[in-house]
Amino acid sequence: MKNISKAFNGITVLDKVDFSLRKGEVHALMGGNGAGKSTLMKILTGVYSADQGEIIIEGKPVSINSFDDAKVNNISMIFQEFSLIPTLTVAQNIFLAREQKNSLGLLNDKESEKRTEELLNELGVNIKPTDIVQNLGVGYWQMTEIAKALSQDAKILIMDEPTSSLTKNETEVLFTIINELKAKDYSIIYISHRMDEIFQICDRITILRDGKYITTEKCSETDLDSVIKHIVGKEFDQAFEWQERPYSADGPPVFEVKNLSAGEKVQNVNLKIQPGEIVGIAGLMGSGRTELMRCLFGIDRIDSGEVFVEGKKHTIKNAGDAIAAGITLIPEDRRMQGLVLQHSVKDNMILPILSKLKKGLFVDNRRANDISKRFVEKLNIKTDDIFKQSNLLSGGNQQKIVLAKWLAHDPTVLLLDEPTIGVDIGAKTEIIDIIREMADSGKAILVVSSELPELLALSDRVLVMHEGQIKKEMKRTEINSEEELEYAIQGF
Ligand SMILES: Nc1ncnc2c1ncn2[C@@H]1O[C@H](COP(=O)(O)OP(=O)(O)OP(=O)(O)O)[C@@H](O)[C@H]1O
Ligand SMILES: [Mg+2]
The missing domain is CATH 3.40.50.300 (P-loop containing nucleotide triphosphate hydrolases)
Incomplete structure (x- = not known):
């Protein structure tokens, strides 16, 4: 993405932003609340159109003005607010709105289940295509979302704060999957406010501040303090310390x-x-x-x-x-x-x-x-x-x-x-x-x-x-x- 600008009602929220993603890379997009991360990704997925700038995929300029355009360009976004229907099965969710139909035009559950099985195996996720989504833990909802994106032939996956509802174990499973996808040359844009994750899983970091591009760095060549400084715009001590505060331990409880x-x-x-x-x-x-x-x-x-x-x-x-x-x-x-x-x-x-x-x-x-x-x-x-x-x-x-x-x-x-x-x-x-x-x-x-x-x-x-x-x-x-x-x- 080159020189991307976007204003809403005359207020600039993205100002000539550059962002590049390599094949097989996990790229963190970081910045404070309101820095413009989600807006930039919404431009990439056709939710918004940029006022200015270019999107170039494999050397060719493309125009992405709708979700379908994004799909054609193999871009898929995994939303934080899941888009799954809880009462349907994993397979039904993955093939929703484009279910495998048989010759009579009836939904072919068997076919979608078979394809889902393959996808889940590929991801190494231990759930069944016939499992009802609402009976699964939130971590598995995430996996189902990823399987859904892959089923649509996505090559670029955008994850906007994927771990905010996951446990430590589920996060580890997600990271294993991300590493496998990486090895298969998928490219991942990863948005998170959790610093430890970024250094664990990402190859490069791009930082935005107040709608402006600040820097892109290799994770191996930067450190936590420097990243925080770029995000906040000044020296910043993020250590949380417990403070002993006086409170009345003996009296009646509130x-x-x-x-x-x-x-x-x-x-x-x-x-x-x-x-x-x-x-x-x-x-x-x-x-x-x-x-x-x-x-x-x-x-x-x-x-x-x-x-x-x-x-x-x-x-x-x-x-x-x-x-x-x-x-x-x-x-x-x-x-x-x-x-x-x-x-x-x-x-x-x-x-x-x-x-x-x-x-x-x-x-x-x-x-x-x-x-x-x-x-x-x-x-x-x-x-x-x-x-x-x-x-x-x-x-x-x-x-x-x-x-x-x-x-x-x-x-x-x-x-x-x-x-x-x-x-x-x-x-x-x-x-x-x-x-x-x-x-x-x-x-x-x-x-x-x-x-x-x-x-x-x-x-x-x-x-x-x-x-x-x-x-x-x-x-x-x-x-x-x-x-x-x-x-x-x-x-x-
Ligand atoms: N449709 C809109 N109309 C007006 N202002 C908008 C619109 N969409 C986003 N904005 C503004 O653009 C700015 C960037 O928002 P964006 O959602 O991209 O931030 P973000 O970096 O994703 O932040 P967060 O970490 O909080 O999710 C914000 O100030 C927001 O209020
Ligand atoms: Mg956001």
Whole structure:
């Protein structure tokens, strides 16, 4: 891609960007939230057209103005929000919309299953073509997406933050597959905010900042500090350190859960959080972490058990009950659950505090604007102004709006599920600081994170979940290293 420029409503988001991909290469595309990565890839897959610039494939200029054009040029994008239909089989999903038909025009399941079997074997993935997608783990959804792309003869695969919903093991499987594809001369564009992955799997890195091309480097010839410096634009220390914060360990807890059970995934959970305390929940995918958060916020039904906020017992049957009790959840899947995409940045942010902003019959607009502006600044949300429609913001910036929205609400108990997923390196430390600040004001914080450095930076105490139960409890001061925590998580 040469000299690619793109503006939306007169605002330049890509400014003469160059990007080149070699055969058999894994090329990382990096940059902060809103740098222009997804937009550049949407130009390559025909979702948007560039205002200026050229796309050249194997020496020939091509024009890509639709998804079909991209397909013709053997380019395929694996979306982060999966495009699979959960109730269909793996084979049906792969051949969706172009199912193998027999002479009577009926769908030929046998044929698609045979082709799927071949693809899965080629990928070395241990699932059956007849498996129903929703019964498989998220990692396998990813594999199905990859098989689907390969079935369409893709030679260039774009992966936009593929590991954000994968466990460590699933990530390793994905990396093995990426290496195999590489050996077969496929070319892969890999977008991720996780630095360790980039150095593990990529050959070269291209960095964008504020829509501008900064540099392309070989991974073997650069290092973490230099990459971070290019992304952020200045020297930056990304080490997360745990800070011992004072909290009242003896008095009554702010939040208490007794013998809580909900479905199969939450079984007899007991926990207490003191004012100002941050409690982390560790565990493998499927261990029940997200389900625990969901039932505490009234999304999933609680079968039995008791929930107390500031000593008062609350019955939680829906999110309204939870909010009334002072409990707030920042969900893992924020684009789906946390945002009204058609609404502006501001309207999303003030939604939970509308009643507090009422002055007589009307909303105090000045205060609403002030609050929104403050959070846009605080979280470094990249937007033209607070009135921009949320779905026009980059993925990571949408995540930040949801965070801001619930932080502005100022709950007594804050439940956070993967608070920095999809957020860039610069904003991660800011978010960690904000969570600490909230705790310091006497709140109870319960946080789930698969990123262990982040969990260790935040938590005063860590609970390890396995098969719906809390199996282990560790004071932060008892955990000496990331490896120790990893060991505790894997140890069941
Ligand atoms: N359709 C659109 N209309 C207006 N602005 C847009 C549109 N699409 C993207 N933008 C803007 O372009 C900029 C780049 O967004 P893009 O999604 O490419 O960022 P990104 O690098 O993928 O970030 P992230 O890491 O957060 O996913 C952002 O400021 C975004 O608000
Ligand atoms: Mg993006």
